Amino acid sequence: MDLSCTLIIFGGTGDLAHRKLMPAIYNLLHEKLLPENFAVVAVGRKEKTSEGYREEIYHSIREFSRFKIDEGTWNHLKDKIYYRTLDFLQEEAYISFEAFLRDKADQHHTRGNRVYYMAVAPEYFEGIVDKLHRHCMDRDVTGWQRVVIEKPFGRDLSSAKYLNDKIVQVFQEENTYRIDHYLGKEMLQNIMVLRFANMIFEPLWNNRFIDHIQITSSETMGVENRGDYYERSGAMRDMVQSHMLQLLSLIAMEPPNDLDTESVRNEKVKVLKALKKIEGKAVDQNTVRGQYGACKTGNEEILGYREEVRVNLKSTTETFVALRVFIENFRWAGVPFYIRTGKRMPEKSTEILIQFKTMENILYFKDKQLQPNILVIRIQPMEGIFFQFNAKEPGTRQRIIPVEMDFCQNCRIGINSPEAYERLLYDVMRGDATLFARWDEVEYAWKFIDSILEEWKDHIPVFPNYAAGTWGPKEADELLEKDQRNWINR
Numbered sequence: 001m002d003l004s005c006t007l008i009i010f011g012g013t014g015d016l017a018h019r020k021l022m023p024a025i026y027n028l029l030h031e032k033l034l035p036e037n038f039a040v041v042a043v044g045r046k047e048k049t050s051e052g053y054r055e056e057i058y059h060s061i062r063e064f065s066r067f068k069i070d071e072g073t074w075n076h077l078k079d080k081i082y083y084r085t086l087d088f089l090q091e092e093a094y095i096s097f098e099a100f101l102r103d104k105a106d107q108h109h110t111r112g113n114r115v116y117y118m119a120v121a122p123e124y125f126e127g128i129v130d131k132l133h134r135h136c137m138d139r140d141v142t143g144w145q146r147v148v149i150e151k152p153f154g155r156d157l158s159s160a161k162y163l164n165d166k167i168v169q170v171f172q173e174e175n176t177y178r179i180d181h182y183l184g185k186e187m188l189q190n191i192m193v194l195r196f197a198n199m200i201f202e203p204l205w206n207n208r209f210i211d212h213i214q215i216t217s218s219e220t221m222g223v224e225n226r227g228d229y230y231e232r233s234g235a236m237r238d239m240v241q242s243h244m245l246q247l248l249s250l251i252a253m254e255p256p257n258d259l260d261t262e263s264v265r266n267e268k269v270k271v272l273k274a275l276k277k278i279e280g281k282a283v284d285q286n287t288v289r290g291q292y293g294a295c296k297t298g299n300e301e302i303l304g305y306r307e308e309v310r311v312n313l314k315s316t317t318e319t320f321v322a323l324r325v326f327i328e329n330f331r332w333a334g335v336p337f338y339i340r341t342g343k344r345m346p347e348k349s350t351e352i353l354i355q356f357k358t359m360e361n362i363l364y365f366k367d368k369q370l371q372p373n374i375l376v377i378r379i380q381p382m383e384g385i386f387f388q389f390n391a392k393e394p395g396t397r398q399r400i401i402p403v404e405m406d407f408c409q410n411c412r413i414g415i416n417s418p419e420a421y422e423r424l425l426y427d428v429m430r431g432d433a434t435l436f437a438r439w440d441e442v443e444y445a446w447k448f449i450d451s452i453l454e455e456w457k458d459h460i461p462v463f464p465n466y467a468a469g470t471w472g473p474k475e476a477d478e479l480l481e482k483d484q485r486n487w488i489n490r
């Protein structure tokens with residue numbers, strides 16, 4: 001397959017380009033996955049030269065790549081990197097920009113193949129796509145043109161619809177890659193394999209055997225310097241609408257007919273369509289939001305969210321969300337999915353925990369103390385699978401204890417999992433959209449989220465309600481306690 005192309009990054013001076021995209025390109029080259037006929041044009045409003053930009057990128061790769069920088073590999077890549085100053089919204093600027101891109105395409109033999117990567121603030125998406133269209137940069141008979149859209153894809157259903165119409169009118173659905181970097185994570189791709197390549201799990205994967213599922217993604221960091229973005233988004237839009245619902249759909253979907261992009265997406269979207277709407281009074285019973293407050297431990301003082309840079313002193317933005325969600329279909333009716341995500345929590349980790357039902361009150365289960373079977377899919381930072389089951393404690397006493405089987409993928413020597421962005425950039429170049437969200441996935445995710453946000457809007461929360469460094473507000477514990485369950489923080 002010929003992957004030759006020019007990658008154009010709008011927002012080339014931003015954090016995403018420095019921390020993720022450029023290191024991912026370097027890693028792809030290191031892994032010999034980058035096409036020889038390749039160029040990357042970083043676009044930004046700041047004035048700088050390509051030489052100056054390369055210098056900056058060298059340091060970013062050194063800091064953020066999973067490989068130690070090798071001078072030979074870097075020298076090879078360096079000559080393929082360009083920087084172009086551009087006022088994204090200025091119509092005429094695109095004339096010389098197009099000439100520049102053609103010149104680089106000739107020099108690097110990338111033909112008309114282009115990937116436009118929108119790593120800019122969402123308010124620019126529409127304007128840039130529009131200019132690309134007016135200057136015929138979205139079409140070229142000799143090649144393909146694809147657009148990659150970073151999240152947030154809209155801020156509610158109606159703005160997402162509006163944006164989507166604008167983009168697909170120009171690039172069509174098949175050339176639109178809505179990125180959700182969680183889908184590029186190694187263990188997320190492993191969920192389908194675990195479920196559908198093992199005979200032992202699938203027969204148990206339903207409401208007859210599973211008691212409930214917990215999906216947690218916790219972060220220790222606060223909002224850092226992203227206060228202005230986060231104020232407009234909050235944890236619900238930032239994490240739940242995209243990453244958390246993607247995790248949920250992969251864990252709950254039916255087996256697809258085959259591994260085609262559309263077959264997989266069809267099954268994922270069915271899960272999102274089957275989510276029981278949470279609205280009106282049900283919002284209070286099934287959702288919890290929180291915001292971290294300051295915390296002092298020893299000499300260290302962690303600021304509360306309201307004290308962070310570019311955050312309103314009276315902000316009501318949530319930095320924590322917990323939900324109790326039901327999927328109304330044959331497989332999952334009655335099984336609660338508890339979802340939880342937050343910033344400034346005790347650890348950075350993403351895990352899916354599946355708790356199986358316990359047996360009737362017979363034999364060993366007459367003793368109520370027995371632990372249920374638990375399967376944990378560890379997404380990050382540890383990657384692996386953990387299974388807890390009951391066994392006899394060695395010795396003459398008849399004691400039964402929980403024991404564990406623990407498969408740690410990234411503890412194995414030599415496994416240095418690719419970063420999500422590596423896989424995803426590679427897939428865009430290959431034209432494989434399986435790990436990107438189709439429009440209807442985004443649409444149904446917003447439909448589900450919107451009714452909760454709508455209700456929240458009418459009730460001012462009492463924030464802050466959890467201290468930085470803890471597992472969120474007490475109401476999040478109560479959400480499970482009223483079902484006689486609790487969060488399992490392992």
Ligand code: BG6
Nearest residue numbers: 151181217219238239243350380
């Ligand atoms: C991003 C969110 O999409 O995901 C961030 O905008 C969040 O707020 C990040 O920190 C988490 O990603 P990861 O890969 O570190 O879990």
